[in-house]
Amino acid sequence: MKLLNFILGLDVKIKLAAIAIFLGLTAFIISDPFDNAHAKINVKELALIVQNEVDHVNVDELADWIIKSKTDYRLVDIRTEKEFNEYNIPGSENIPITSLFDGQLARNEKIILYSEGGIHSAQAWFLLKAKDFRNVYMLRGGLEEWKDKILFPKLGVNASDDENARFEIASAISRYFGGTPQIVSGNEITVSVEIPKVAPKIQTPTGSAAGTAKKKKREGC
């Protein structure tokens, strides 16, 4: 009681100084306010997103964006550096899944993830979502589907006119990305699949981690 009265009787500035010192000591104990290792998630919200499939980008959509040189997104290859160097989608950057939280990505960017298939990118998507990244998408089917549909589109021998017409377009896109359209006869698969060498020379304005991103907000004073 005496102590309480003593504290209440103190000058306001002494009280404020004491609060500041208390908070300062707490900060000292916390030491690092950036916790990159833990997250709290809203499972319901995430489940809804998954169910509604609003978190996917199709390979043909992505191909279209690259051809049109859209720059409002960042295309992130989450495979290892070695795999990235063997082949990657033009305009992509390599951030292995273990380095996702090293500060290269910002929470307000539109991020498209891809991996070999779809599993790793789905897992990375979940991690980023849990860390409150707003616009994260994954490439449906991953690099496998990219190769299948974009680089090496296939046409059966007995294709209809409609299929032929679509194949024409697919072939043009395929050649744009340095791929080879395939014509498959029957069950025989005698196609020579040659992965184009690292990033065919296509002018994409994407590049360094900082440069891409979406239209930069005006800032500074």
Add this chain to the structure above:
Amino acid sequence: MNAPFFKFDMFSFDISLVVAFIIGIGFGFALERGGFGSARILASQFYFTDMRVLKVMFSAIVTAMLGVFFFVAFGWLDLSLVYYTDTNMIPQVVGGLILGVGFVVGGYCPGTSCVAAVTGRIDGALYLIGVMAGIFIFGELFPLIENFYSSTDMGRVFLPDYLGMSYGMVVLLVVLMAVGAFAAAEWGERKMAAKKSGVVK
């Protein structure tokens, strides 16, 4: 919900101007209430007769610093999206000295001169005209000083990284520094007041 709201597209650029206007009004109001609309009070800081500037500034720094630290720790604020200027050591030291000299001579810093001007002080209005003229001259001369302006570029530097300490450690040190400065300022003011009354006698 997460800050910074603007970067997360919670409102448009147009609305951001309105928000900036409101915050600016609040800032100016706080400065005026702190007595920063008077060149006499501001200048007396440099003669150590009135330590109000030091106290107000340190209060603001400590409040903002503790707020940011704990907001980040609670996950309410993404600090990586907050804008910071890069550090260009030598040009910024020189710029600081020029601003300091202007502060002592004119009795205001840019922000307080606006406060003084809108409260109807003529010296404040004149100071503001001087600020505008300075901005104009700087802009015109910029090609000549551009090399110097962008020299000794250290990028985005934070004290904890630079000093190799933890963020919490720096926070505690700044708090202690502020409390120490407060105590010293109060002590100094009493001394000065005693000296003054002694002279009068």
